[in-house]
Amino acid sequence: MCLAVPMKLIEIRGDGTGVAEMDGAQSEVNLTLLEKPAKGDYVIIHAGFAIERLDEKEANARIALFQEIADNETP
Amino acid sequence: MKYIDGFRNPLAAKKIIERIEVLANLLKASGRKVSIMEVCGTHTMAIARFGIRNILPENIDLISGPGCPVCVTEAGYIDAAINLAKAGAVIVTFGDMINVPGSDESLAQCRANGALIEVVYSPSAAIKLARQFPEKNVVFLAVGFETTTAPMPAVIQIAEGEGIRNLSLLTAFKLVPPALKALMTDPELKIDSFLCPAHVSAIIGADAYKPFTGKEGVPCVVAGFEPLDILMAIDGILNQLVRNEASVENQYNRVVKPEGNLKAQALMDEYLQPVDARWRGLGLLPLSGLGLKNEFERFDAEKKHGITVKKGKEPSGCLCGEVIKGKSKPTSCPLFARGCTPDHAVGPCMVSSEGSCAAYYKYSL
């Protein structure tokens, strides 16, 4: 129902907007829905709005978990 | 961070599927068939796109739910937008709505006849268009679930701040929890578990599903849209069912917090209020939508232009309503793949990119 992608905030402007980036794709985003957005934050973008932060630690933990599952010989 | 690839590790997928098979066999041994409703259309699409339905054990059934905003929006809404366009308004819409059939025609057909209909990626573009056409009424087609609703207060704030007077919203916002409640209490449906939407949950929080769990409830697992996320969620659901549990499990905690996005919720409370809403398939559900509060009615397209959205004429023979409720599979519709294909869609479930009928048509073999 709601296509949204993670991107990294690379610029924050005074007017509640900023620029987010992922793999060379940049998008002008509205940051009104976030509490204290900071440059370098990973955020979830839906229809040009950052709707939530992406917790980098949790994301990496998840990727590590998948790697662990993949490496584990016996299921 | 190689974000996408990390979530699409083929070997991990294989291993999780093996785990799912083990759990499915346990359930099968006790004679259980399991129906999991994927509430959200993006899950439906991801499941289809990655071919997940046909790699699941046969006693695990995924049924698609009401989570496609295009599909649950009734024909009358499109009619209202078309009437406004014909009266000279600039209609601003997400690409999703453009081919949905109204009672007589779609917005795309209306545009071909000269109406001004602008497709945008972000609602903030509606502000730009309102500035660009100061002498025209600009109407934004404000559809969607909580995720898409959340940005709207910000848009109104900007319009207020800049004194923009020619912008209004034709609202048909829908809320997910009331729909789940209707589905759970429907005696004809037997749902063993909800696979809960990713980004709606980012706004409303994982705790919003608590009322559907517990003794009388079912497992509710929040999942992201990556194939491994979905497989892990199915694994989690089966685990709960094997253990006879029914709790909320958040498999998307890299984004979704238990309480959700409080700032977004506060903004929505400030500008919007719950209203009764009509859903295709589910009918009129009390307080299942959001509308503008009275003090912002100058932004309400219906009030501003003195119109009301009527029910409209649904395409005859189309089972979309049943499909949305999960009562019918698209393939049991007599029109499926015969009279109704994405090229010549009869109902919205075939038009919408994440409609169940489109997903079945495009992705099943």
Add this chain to the structure above:
Amino acid sequence: MKAELTIQLAHGGGGRLSRDLIQSEIVSRFGNGPLEGLPDAATIPWHCDKLLFTTDSYVVQPIEFPGGNIGDLAVHGTVNDLCVCGGRPKWLSVGLILEEGLPLATLRKVLDSMKKAAADCGITVVTGDTKVVGAGQSDGLYINTSGIAEAIKGFSLSPARITKGDDVIVSGNLADHGFAVLAARKNINISSALKSDTAPVHRLVQALEPFAGEIKFMRDPTRGGLSAVLNEIVENRNINIQLNETDIPFSTCVKALSETLGIDPLHVASEGRIVLICSSQVTDQILHTWKSMPEGFGAQSIGVVDSGKGRVTIKTITGGIRIVDVPRGELLPRIC
């Protein structure tokens, strides 16, 4: 400050202004060879046994996009159509439709790109035409090009020759052009590091001469992308094409844009790539040849032909299989 020079209706009126424009902008760039003296028709030498002839019109918006503009696109597009049919491009016609008010600087830039592209492809502009339409009657600038090529000996390309066991190869990353243009449009608020892949494929095709007989089909996957090309091949035939998702080359930026905008990259155009189907004996040689060339270093074998019911399928990374559907209509950004 001097006012910006723009195209006026009189530039198309056939009078002095027309002549000046043709002389200073067209003849100065393309005016030797058959175009010299501006005859009403070009006289061209011919001494081969088969010619290829094609035409295409270019209406891309915006006129300039990252990595190119409508000018080089109009040369490459027609050149590539000739090449993938087994031709060596020789002669080109150019028809320009200019909108009143078009900045002369834009026209010059486009013509410069055309000149450069034509020289690179070894194709000569031999005839042309320029018309001007009133403001609001077009989108700045449209171009039609027609091209003639000599047939390269040894190719006998025909989809009918495709059979079970053949391999499907692409010459590099797909969908860069379509996404670069989409990202450059207004109302989307997205920009990207992505550049259009607009480029000629004549060198890639000419390098295939040693294996020409084993190559059954070539096409440049423009509008509709890879999906449109492959679906057209299998339609009404007893063959299937099976792709492997992990083998299809996309840049990370294309993947990112495709996720952001909800657009399937298999439906999106490339303008400098080849999709090729060959007997599997020559697959490795073709990949080896292409990978040693700058325009082919990203070449990949992406799938195989099997017997079947006329479907294109793809094996996803989870091991599931789905149909690759035919793209429908315009590509629109979606929210769901």
